[in-house]
Amino acid sequence: MPKKRRKKTFSAATTVREMARERVGSPKPSQLVVAKKAKAEKHKVTLGKLLTDE
Numbered sequence: 001m002p003k004k005r006r007k008k009t010f011s012a013a014t015t016v017r018e019m020a021r022e023r024v025g026s027p028k029p030s031q032l033v034v035a036k037k038a039k040a041e042k043h044k045v046t047l048g049k050l051l052t053d054e
Helices: 012-023 046-054
Strands: none
Touching: none
8 A cells, every 4th residue: 555645844935936936937047157277287387398388
C-alpha cells in the first residue's frame, strides 16, 4: 500500500511570491557571470623575457 502524502506546511514567503508573480510577472532569468582572466602567472617576468618580447 502506498504511503500517504504529507500536507505542505504554510509558508508566508511562498504565498507572497506567488501573489507578486500574479501581479507583476515572473522575474527575468539570471545571466551567467563571465569568468575573468585566466590564472595569474606564478612567477614574475624576468628581464630577459621582457627584452625578447619587445
